[in-house]
Amino acid sequence: MRTFTSLMGAIALLLLSLGTAQAQGFLSAYEDLPLPPGMTEVTDSGLSFDTPAGRIVEAFARGPLKAGEIIAFYAATLPQLGWTRDSDRQYRRETELLKLDTQAEGRNVVVHFTIAPE
Template sequence: MRTFLTLFIALTLGLGWGLAARAEGFLGVYEDLPLAPGLTEVEGSGLSFDSPGGRIVEGYATGAVEAAEILKFYAATLPQLGWARDSDTLYRREAEVLKIDTEVDGGALAVHFTISPE
């Protein structure tokens, strides 16, 4: 399934289809989580490991954008990638939960992505 999603994302970005086409790239620690326009991943700040209950992933990005725009991007994009929206900041796919936390830090928006088992 992950191979299919990766191929779908690559085709979507390459052909300019859908909202995911406006992504700024993908989170380095999680290959199929796009970065919203205006966000830059904080290099070396993420982590990814497997636990007995499933994998745990954390990633960080910053940008001079509004939190509402970031959450709007993910609300439109993540369902295309198989994530079901529970709220503006919480999504579920298969046995994983994605949480998106935003905070203004020194005039820039800091975004913390957490993926964990349900």
């Protein structure tokens, strides 16, 4: 019984840590699109809805990174998640197209994510 209780406690801690990592490191509107370290989502600024052709998502994130660092992060990360690179700022996965636009805002860079059907 003691082993079972320890195992259940370990599973609970693992699930809590996974939930925390997801809440801090991924877009809320598109749950498997990670954010580079130091970037935070601009909440209540995007949109997400389904169409007959597929879903459309727009989201924004901000942080004290350079645009090149952000683009390099996605070049290294997105292929591991099944995205195919069309260019530095455009990726495809199944029937979806992801576009990344960056804009300087003071000391920060804002990333505009657009995901739409092809």
